[in-house]
Amino acid sequence: NLSDRLAETFKRLKGHGKLSEANIADALREVRLALLEADVNYKVAKDFVAGVRERAVGQEVMKSLTPAQQVIKIVREELSSLMGGQAEGLNLIGRPPQVLMMVGLQGAGKTTTAGKLARMLAGMGKKPLLVPADVQRPAAIEQLKKLGAQLGVPVHDSDPGGDPVDICVRALGTASRLGCDALILDTAGRLHIDEPLMAQLERIKQKLQPGEILLVADAMTGQDAVNVAEAFHQRLGLSGVVLTKVEGDARGGAALSIRAVTGVPIKLVGVGEKLDALEPFHPDRMAGRILGMGDVLSLVEKAASAFEQEKAQALAKKMAKNEFDLEDFREQIRQIRKLGSLESILGMLPGAGKLKGMKDMQPDEKEIGRVEAIISSMTPGERAKPQIIDASRRKRIAAGSGVTVADVNRLLKNFTQAKKMMKQVSKLGGKRKGLKRLL
Numbered sequence: 001n002l003s004d005r006l007a008e009t010f011k012r013l014k015g016h017g018k019l020s021e022a023n024i025a026d027a028l029r030e031v032r033l034a035l036l037e038a039d040v041n042y043k044v045a046k047d048f049v050a051g052v053r054e055r056a057v058g059q060e061v062m063k064s065l066t067p068a069q070q071v072i073k074i075v076r077e078e079l080s081s082l083m084g085g086q087a088e089g090l091n092l093i094g095r096p097p098q099v100l101m102m103v104g105l106q107g108a109g110k111t112t113t114a115g116k117l118a119r120m121l122a123g124m125g126k127k128p129l130l131v132p133a134d135v136q137r138p139a140a141i142e143q144l145k146k147l148g149a150q151l152g153v154p155v156h157d158s159d160p161g162g163d164p165v166d167i168c169v170r171a172l173g174t175a176s177r178l179g180c181d182a183l184i185l186d187t188a189g190r191l192h193i194d195e196p197l198m199a200q201l202e203r204i205k206q207k208l209q210p211g212e213i214l215l216v217a218d219a220m221t222g223q224d225a226v227n228v229a230e231a232f233h234q235r236l237g238l239s240g241v242v243l244t245k246v247e248g249d250a251r252g253g254a255a256l257s258i259r260a261v262t263g264v265p266i267k268l269v270g271v272g273e274k275l276d277a278l279e280p281f282h283p284d285r286m287a288g289r290i291l292g293m294g295d296v297l298s299l300v301e302k303a304a305s306a307f308e309q310e311k312a313q314a315l316a317k318k319m320a321k322n323e324f325d326l327e328d329f330r331e332q333i334r335q336i337r338k339l340g341s342l343e344s345i346l347g348m349l350p351g352a353g354k355l356k357g358m359k360d361m362q363p364d365e366k367e368i369g370r371v372e373a374i375i376s377s378m379t380p381g382e383r384a385k386p387q388i389i390d391a392s393r394r395k396r397i398a399a400g401s402g403v404t405v406a407d408v409n410r411l412l413k414n415f416t417q418a419k420k421m422m423k424q425v426s427k428l429g430g431k432r433k434g435l436k437r438l439l
Ligand code: GDP
Pocket: 104, 105, 106, 107, 108, 109, 110, 111, 112, 113, 189, 216, 243, 244, 245, 246, 247, 248, 269, 270, 271, 272, 273, 277
């Protein structure tokens, strides 16, 4: 994910005492790729990197005592400003009742967010009224009524056959009758943006003059969320975005792009299904979290000291996917020859300590040479798919590498065993966050 890729890049940067323009250019190329991989909008990534480069290549970094640290600081600041820099609060000024209108596609989380928002406003001492203005789906009214009951927040009694604009206008009456000072409109959504929906939302806007028109968008949809935001903003003039399902979004592309592409700030983020899972969005904290590599960084650092970092990561990935083949095995053997033990490599994976018999997998120097020779006598196809290595192939491989068929058999057996163990290790490790994030 994004944090890991950036961590890796900065790790490499830290290896240099002084930074040249070339070092910085390399690192920034990596940063750009990491952003693109995180589903950040292409132009946003490009502009971002250009902005960082301008600052980084100047005095700021070259003359610094800790150049790599300085680059990281610049990246962090620029990430934060990409997302708007300052946290933007809800607009709750103006004559009550204040109207907050939720818009967005179906399933984005409008109804849930309306409930969360009602809870948040009630917590601020306001008296919200929930207004179901989604009559497309009869269940939508019920859903909001249930949330209201759970929260002890009144819900306008919408006519399921009514016109959404009329419903909202009537809700104003309900609000004044009940002494509510905030209306939260839960509008209809579609699977895709269409004209009748937009026209309906526009009419509600005209009649109610909401102080907030909040697009509720699903963070997990990445660039799609950005496109949706653009379309809604063009038509309705959004005042903010509520990004939902952020807790499940490993990439962060929507969070990083929406503001830069549309100019609309993310005001709140949904971080779970429960009604208290709504938080103000702080660009600086989000940037910190993206760069807050923590345990991942230390794992990568450890990995780098015992094993070439990239190879270790590729290996871990293959192990988790159970794609480890004889080609990888040979590569690993070469690494072991260069520097150390399989034990130390496996030891980097959380959970590996629980496995017994790892020492048994430690071949001696001569054995290592023989294994390498055997694998080198195989065809690429055989290395990728060891199961195709039948008796006649074993004979050929043995002859080619100057060993006996029994040696070939033993190697294949060891490999199968090692692979099984790796699968076990990555299963154990998968339960821990650290490894998951490393992968
Ligand atoms: P609507 O069609 O836009 O009104 O969407 P709903 O409010 O009905 O939500 C659709 C689904 O998304 C529901 O299962 C919600 O529980 C879920 N959901 C909404 N917000 C979040 C969030 O922040 N995190 C998670 N994990 N689920 C959410």
